[in-house]
Amino acid sequence: MPKQKSHSGAKKRVRRTGSGKIAIKRAGRGHLLLQKGKKQKKLSRTLLPKKSEHKKLKSLLPYL
Numbered sequence: 001m002p003k004q005k006s007h008s009g010a011k012k013r014v015r016r017t018g019s020g021k022i023a024i025k026r027a028g029r030g031h032l033l034l035q036k037g038k039k040q041k042k043l044s045r046t047l048l049p050k051k052s053e054h055k056k057l058k059s060l061l062p063y064l
Helices: 039-042 051-060
Strands: 013-014 021-026
Touching: none
Parallel strands: none
Antiparallel strands: 013 021
16 A cells, blocks of 8 residues: 655644644744734744644644
8 A cells, every 4th residue: 555645734834742742833933023022923832723623634644
């Protein structure tokens, strides 16, 4: 049986934490951070997805 391919866009945005949970990177932390407020930067931290999204992520990233 052939190997499954991981979604290349999802690979860049999703990672597994040390405890084994899945973490997603939010948008807004790439550049121009000096002019963004503290609240806006705080809201763009990593996020743990909902249970309903786990099945979708599992199909996108079979080897995560």
